[in-house]
Amino acid sequence: MGKALIIGAGGVASVAIHKCCQNPDVFEEICIASRTVEKCEAIKKKLTGSRTIIHTAQLDADNTDMVIDLIKSFRPDIVINLALPYQDLTIMDACLATGVDYLDTANYEPPEIAKFEYKWQWAYREKFAQAGLTALLGSGFDPGVTGVFCAYAQKHYFDEIYSIDIVDANAGDHGYPFATNFNPEINIREITANGRYYENGAWIETEPLAWKKVYDLPEIGPKNIYLMYHEELESLALHIKGIKRIRFWMTFSDNYLNHLRVLENIGMTSIEPIDFEGQQIIPLHFLKAVLPDPASLGPRTKGKTNIGCIMQGIKDGKPKTYYVYNICDHQECYAEVGSQAISYTTGVPAMIGAMLMLKGVWKKPGVFNVEEFDPDPFMEALTECGLPWQESFSPTLLD
Numbered sequence: 001m002g003k004a005l006i007i008g009a010g011g012v013a014s015v016a017i018h019k020c021c022q023n024p025d026v027f028e029e030i031c032i033a034s035r036t037v038e039k040c041e042a043i044k045k046k047l048t049g050s051r052t053i054i055h056t057a058q059l060d061a062d063n064t065d066m067v068i069d070l071i072k073s074f075r076p077d078i079v080i081n082l083a084l085p086y087q088d089l090t091i092m093d094a095c096l097a098t099g100v101d102y103l104d105t106a107n108y109e110p111p112e113i114a115k116f117e118y119k120w121q122w123a124y125r126e127k128f129a130q131a132g133l134t135a136l137l138g139s140g141f142d143p144g145v146t147g148v149f150c151a152y153a154q155k156h157y158f159d160e161i162y163s164i165d166i167v168d169a170n171a172g173d174h175g176y177p178f179a180t181n182f183n184p185e186i187n188i189r190e191i192t193a194n195g196r197y198y199e200n201g202a203w204i205e206t207e208p209l210a211w212k213k214v215y216d217l218p219e220i221g222p223k224n225i226y227l228m229y230h231e232e233l234e235s236l237a238l239h240i241k242g243i244k245r246i247r248f249w250m251t252f253s254d255n256y257l258n259h260l261r262v263l264e265n266i267g268m269t270s271i272e273p274i275d276f277e278g279q280q281i282i283p284l285h286f287l288k289a290v291l292p293d294p295a296s297l298g299p300r301t302k303g304k305t306n307i308g309c310i311m312q313g314i315k316d317g318k319p320k321t322y323y324v325y326n327i328c329d330h331q332e333c334y335a336e337v338g339s340q341a342i343s344y345t346t347g348v349p350a351m352i353g354a355m356l357m358l359k360g361v362w363k364k365p366g367v368f369n370v371e372e373f374d375p376d377p378f379m380e381a382l383t384e385c386g387l388p389w390q391e392s393f394s395p396t397l398l399d
């Protein structure tokens with residue numbers, strides 16, 4: 001059916017590539033392109049024998065011209081951006097210059113300041129619309145599946161959704177004293193930022209991780225959950241009809257938070273450059289270099305993740321509650337694709353979004369978040385592709 005250029009060769013890309021190769025009729029040919037070409041070649045080697053034809057290329061995606069040249073020589077139908085949020089705009093520019101559809105899993109971030117805002121990418125709406133191209137933003141799990149869950153609830157179960165609580169729980173244990181489950185720099189920037197949620201038309205800020213509750217999660221049990229800002233809140237607050245309050249919660253162990261607190265207190269999580277032995281370094285970059293590579297956690301991680309959306313609203317004049325969630329087992333993911341569940345739950349939806357775009361099911365000119373498309377084919381594909389979901393109509397609500 002088509003050709004995909006996949007940029008990045010980290011934890012998420014590795015899963016997405018394995019999943020593309022499980023669907024060779026859709027992904028007939030792929031090119032894995034990343035800064036370190038050896039990582040692309042290592043993934044290709046693992047997939048020897050796949051019906052999908054795999055190429056590799058060295059690419060600095062910060063350089064738009066280099067991305068343009070690669071697109072011109074490989075001629076993909078879609079570019080799947082699984083590098084870092086810093087590369088979103090250069091890759092979108094290259095897609096516009098060459099007339100190719102675009103997909104990513106994280107909003108653009110300016111390197112010098114942590115923002116988690118869609119404004120830079122939403123500014124491309126007209127350009128993509130005029131070019132007749134589709135850009136699908138945030139097709140991971142959160143953002144991604146969480147937006148699809150909300151759109152599905154809105155389509156099938158509610159006239160209006162008043163409140164949404166997204167709860168992201170990871171009960172996995174990798175045995176290290178401290179490690180992050182995906183790119184440490186992006187992960188720590190996200191967690192150390194102020195919390196923020198939407199209520200009655202306004203955004204309310206909290207100190208980082210200042211709000212804590214206990215929630216009893218299916219198949220995982222009671223966990224401490226902390227209120228955080230997360231990028232899908234911005235788009236869902238705009239796209240879900242009638243929404244009055246939307247919040248995001250994530251689990252953290254006391255051990256994880258203690259380590260993080262110490263690292264913060266001694267300045268290791270800062271993105272402000274400092275002088276060190278005659279050169280400028282960013283403490284968080286240095287920290288990333290000494291922490292375990294998230295891609296190496298796969299064989300060590302045991303336990304499950306549970307990510308879902310708890311909603312309240314109204315249907316046919318009656319109050320209604322709904323909880324839809326996915327449970328994913330770290331070791332089952334590792335047995336299937338050689339990665340832990342955090343990379344798996346992001347890489348699978350990236351492949352599904354790309355598959356729907358290549359099939360022409362999710363295709364319209366412009367820049368869109370996942371909840372702006374029909375959720376049904378995505379929900380169906382989740383079950384088929386390894387992320388089955390479950391629902392409850394009488395969940396415990398968060399006050």
Ligand code: NDP
Nearest residue numbers: 008009010011012035036061083106140141142143182183
């Ligand atoms: P990794 O750090 O494991 O991988 C990132 C990859 O991008 C690496 O292969 C890296 O190359 C490559 N890369 C970085 N800079 C460039 C560049 N300038 N040019 C080309 N390649 C580059 O990250 P993850 O796989 O954990 O995460 C990938 C993305 O997924 C991130 O944007 C992250 O925010 C997002 N994500 C989204 C989630 C969701 O649910 N929506 C959840 C988890 C992650 P090198 O190997 O040389 O460093």
